[in-house]
Amino acid sequence: MSPGDGGPGPASDPRHRWHPIAAVDDLVFRHVYHGKLLGRELAVWRADDGFVNVWENRCLHRGVRLSIGASDGRELVCAYHGWRYANRTAGCTYIPAHPADAPARTICNRTFVAVERYGLVWSAEDPEGEAPPEAAELAGAETLVLRNLPVNAGAGLVIDGLAGYDPESLAAVARRTGDAAALQLGDGTAIVFFVQPVDSDRSVIRPVMTPAPPAADRIGVLRRHSAALEALRKNLEEEAARRPPAEPMTPALEQVPIHLAELPEPSPRGRQAPLRVRVARKWDTAADVAAFELESIAGQLPTFQPGAHIDVHLANGLVRQYSLTNGPGQLDRYRIGVKLEPESRGGSAAMHHTVREGDVLAVSEPRNNFPLRRNAERTVLIAGGIGITPLLAMAQALHHSNLGFELHCFARSPDHLAFGETLDRLGDSVTAHLGLSPADTAAAIARALEGRSPSDRVYGCGPAPMLAAVRELAEAAGWPAETVHFEYFANPTEIDDSSSFEVALARSALTLAVPAGRTVLEVLRDNGVDVASSCEVGACGTCSVGVIEGEPDHQDVYLTSAERAEGARMMACVSRSLGPRLILDL
Amino acid sequence: MITLYDYELSVNCYKQRLMMAILGVEYTSVPVDFYPGWEHKSAEFAKINPLGHIPVIDDDGFMLRDAHAILVYLASRYDPSRLWYPVDDPCRLGETAQWMLFAEGTTNTASSARLHDNLGYDFDIDAVRAGAHKLFRVMDEHLWFREREGLDWVVSGAHPTIADIALFPDVALSEEGGISRLDYPALRRWTDRVRRIPGFVTMPGVIALGESPWD
Numbered sequence: 001m002s003p004g005d006g007g008p009g010p011a012s013d014p015r016h017r018w019h020p021i022a023a024v025d026d027l028v029f030r031h032v033y034h035g036k037l038l039g040r041e042l043a044v045w046r047a048d049d050g051f052v053n054v055w056e057n058r059c060l061h062r063g064v065r066l067s068i069g070a071s072d073g074r075e076l077v078c079a080y081h082g083w084r085y086a087n088r089t090a091g092c093t094y095i096p097a098h099p100a101d102a103p104a105r106t107i108c109n110r111t112f113v114a115v116e117r118y119g120l121v122w123s124a125e126d127p128e129g130e131a132p133p134e135a136a137e138l139a140g141a142e143t144l145v146l147r148n149l150p151v152n153a154g155a156g157l158v159i160d161g162l163a164g165y166d167p168e169s170l171a172a173v174a175r176r177t178g179d180a181a182a183l184q185l186g187d188g189t190a191i192v193f194f195v196q197p198v199d200s201d202r203s204v205i206r207p208v209m210t211p212a213p214p215a216a217d218r219i220g221v222l223r224r225h226s227a228a229l230e231a232l233r234k235n236l237e238e239e240a241a242r243r244p245p246a247e248p249m250t251p252a253l254e255q256v257p258i259h260l261a262e263l264p265e266p267s268p269r270g271r272q273a274p275l276r277v278r279v280a281r282k283w284d285t286a287a288d289v290a291a292f293e294l295e296s297i298a299g300q301l302p303t304f305q306p307g308a309h310i311d312v313h314l315a316n317g318l319v320r321q322y323s324l325t326n327g328p329g330q331l332d333r334y335r336i337g338v339k340l341e342p343e344s345r346g347g348s349a350a351m352h353h354t355v356r357e358g359d360v361l362a363v364s365e366p367r368n369n370f371p372l373r374r375n376a377e378r379t380v381l382i383a384g385g386i387g388i389t390p391l392l393a394m395a396q397a398l399h400h401s402n403l404g405f406e407l408h409c410f411a412r413s414p415d416h417l418a419f420g421e422t423l424d425r426l427g428d429s430v431t432a433h434l435g436l437s438p439a440d441t442a443a444a445i446a447r448a449l450e451g452r453s454p455s456d457r458v459y460g461c462g463p464a465p466m467l468a469a470v471r472e473l474a475e476a477a478g479w480p481a482e483t484v485h486f487e488y489f490a491n492p493t494e495i496d497d498s499s500s501f502e503v504a505l506a507r508s509a510l511t512l513a514v515p516a517g518r519t520v521l522e523v524l525r526d527n528g529v530d531v532a533s534s535c536e537v538g539a540c541g542t543c544s545v546g547v548i549e550g551e552p553d554h555q556d557v558y559l560t561s562a563e564r565a566e567g568a569r570m571m572a573c574v575s576r577s578l579g580p581r582l583i584l585d586l
Numbered sequence: 587m588i589t590l591y592d593y594e595l596s597v598n599c600y601k602q603r604l605m606m607a608i609l610g611v612e613y614t615s616v617p618v619d620f621y622p623g624w625e626h627k628s629a630e631f632a633k634i635n636p637l638g639h640i641p642v643i644d645d646d647g648f649m650l651r652d653a654h655a656i657l658v659y660l661a662s663r664y665d666p667s668r669l670w671y672p673v674d675d676p677c678r679l680g681e682t683a684q685w686m687l688f689a690e691g692t693t694n695t696a697s698s699a700r701l702h703d704n705l706g707y708d709f710d711i712d713a714v715r716a717g718a719h720k721l722f723r724v725m726d727e728h729l730w731f732r733e734r735e736g737l738d739w740v741v742s743g744a745h746p747t748i749a750d751i752a753l754f755p756d757v758a759l760s761e762e763g764g765i766s767r768l769d770y771p772a773l774r775r776w777t778d779r780v781r782r783i784p785g786f787v788t789m790p791g792v793i794a795l796g797e798s799p800w801d
Binding site: 022025026028030031033034035036041068070079147148150198204218219222223226230 | 727730731733734735767768769771774775778793794795
């Protein structure tokens with residue numbers, strides 16, 4: 001098959017056809033290439049994992065070109081206000097002006113497909129077929145990409161002109177196809193000139209030659225063709241200048257992808273698991289800790305931010321939360337770690353004993369109630385046992401942004417240290433504290449919290465007694481409560497649900513009675529008012545609701561003491577009312 | 587100690603700041619009210635430079651004007667490695683002079699377009715923009731073939747020269763004069779390489795690449 005043959009003819013909409021947008025060589029290490037196709041500007045970059053990103057060239061914040069931003073190999077950072085966008089998804093992972101907030105899922109740039117073939121990068125707005133059609137002339141032998149040449153002339157004019165290309169009088173036989181001119185030269189070589197339609201009056205000639213000349217002759221061949229094409233370009237541009245100017249192409253700018261803009265259907269069914277993932281790998285990463293890599297079955301896994309977790313819905317009906325341990329931009333697979341709890345109620349035991357490689361799991365989209373602020377001069381991460389998981393994602397994000405951090409891992413023995421291979425890559429920033437007594441642990445935490453400066457931050461995740469120690473020691477060392485952040489595995493509080501009271505929903509104009517033995521969340525769902533939830537034991541913060549009036553009986557471990565005292569939020573899963581009535585912002 | 591008669595938004599003054607930062611040369615900056623004060627055209631400033639333009643340096647009494655001449659002086663005087671101004675290699679020295687003259691062209695086209703758009707200078711904007719594109723096409727082709735030979739800079743050899751410093755600001759700020767670099771991918775990659783030179787500093791409109799951990 002030849003370029004353009006077989007596929008849609010030149011008369012069809014060019015947005016459905018594949019076009020070259022760059023040479024593979026253009027995408028050098030951590031460079032952001034500035035491209036344009038059919039009037040649409042593109043930012044094109046290769047991430048360190050090899051993935052070629054083709055994005056609409058505008059930041060969703062102020063519309064500035066992302067091609068002037070910087071790639072750190074995992075994420076692209078906008079040059080204006082530092083918004084970060086993840087490899088693969090183009091989802092926003094961080095907004096420096098709002099360091100305490102996880103960016104909304106709607107902040108996701110438009111992405112386009114990319115395929116590498118013949119040494120060129122191909123893309124399309126809405127392609128027919130999974131890859132560009134094959135060019136018969138280029139089948140088999142080794143190819144060489146000649147120097148590309150931008151021309152101030154429309155693609156049709158350029159392709160016509162190329163059909164007469166024969167600088168060395170080699171009796172070239174030309175064959176014009178849809179978006180290219182293919183030349184068979186008398187000396188046995190062939191050149192296919194793919195023409196990239198940049199705009200109505202601009203194109204780029206991207207020639208590919210076969211067979212590739214011997215290495216010693218290459219520069220000479222490249223120079224000869226470059227010079228000959230320059231001469232051809234001069235004629236084409238003179239011809240184009242004589243013609244009446246064409247209307248510039250106006251690409252449609254999509255505002256927000258539909259699947260992100262639509263709110264999920266409210267339902268009383270509670271926790272949703274819209275994603276299906278396959279267990280691509282399961283291995284023992286430490287004593288009693290199984291690690292899982294989960295890959296998407298269809299489409300791209302959604303963007304996550306460091307600190308985020310997913311709900312895993314198990315076959316036995318249980319729902320468990322596991323933090324993503326991935327580094328920034330690692331969106332080919334989600335990686336989680338699961339500790340086998342000796343008193344497992346069935347969650348960790350099912351993950352360890354029942355789930356195998358190849359199994360399909362239902363999981364939620366990532367949710368982040370433990371966001372990482374990147375405006376600290378020093379970030380102290382304190383991990384107890386399996387509490388390493390969210391902090392590992394944070395540590396990798398800080399490492400890749402060259403931001404100072406210390407990761408303190410407390411574990412019983414070297415065998416209990418999970419994800420050692422990732423910890424090794426973080427170098428001197430990691431300190432392992434192994435086999436310490438509670439008193440020695442407290443002393444080590446106290447040392448880690450020494451020397452505070454005002455912009456420093458602490459993040460702790462681990463067993464409840466350890467987090468209580470961190471909270472106490474940080475307070476004693478003068479850390480304000482708002483600079484110390486926690487994620488609990490579970491809520492150690494014995495929930496007292498003996499009270500009965502009334503909740504008035506200000507926006508829904510509903511008043512509901514919450515009897516003893518039932519939670520606010522259950523009563524809301526029974527009445528068709530859905531609130532997102534995850535752990536449902538007062539640890540994760542997902543079901544936080546606004547309190548307009550009344551005094552909540554908190555019982556959770558998510559809110560800080562200052563937030564509790566303020567009384568403006570409560571967790572619908574465990575919090576109740578101290579008085580007869582609460583007014584909620586629902 | 588060097589005194590630089592300086593204007594923050596001037597590409598030619600930035601060339602000196604960039605060179606001195608890379609060479610680790612300390613200097614004092616004397617701000618000249620170029621716009622809107624036109625201080626460089628004042629009778630007072632005529633005593634410093636009768637041509638009425640900046641930059642001018644005063645290195646302990648030695649006065650020198652003209653951006654590209656000052657670069658020659660700074661590299662010759664303050665770069666003991668003799669790599670930035672390669673006087674020991676006739677071919678590379680010749681190439682350096684050639685690209686310094688080319689940089690006069692980029693200043694008179696790309697940076698003139700910027701003065702027209704930003705400060706309202708009376709230039710034939712279409713002509714200076716067309717002139718800049720003509721030069722950028724030549725530079726892009728040159729740098730594309732340099733890459734094929736495994737070379738990073740405008741002058742042959744493994745080390746950048748004052749020619750890269752002389753050309754960089756005119757290229758990096760061209761968009762401010764309405765000159766897109768969309769058609770010059772090799773030129774864009776070269777601006778990345780310049781921005782990764784140790785000691786690199788920015789000016790308004792020139793964006794740092796940020797540190798890049800090469801892991």
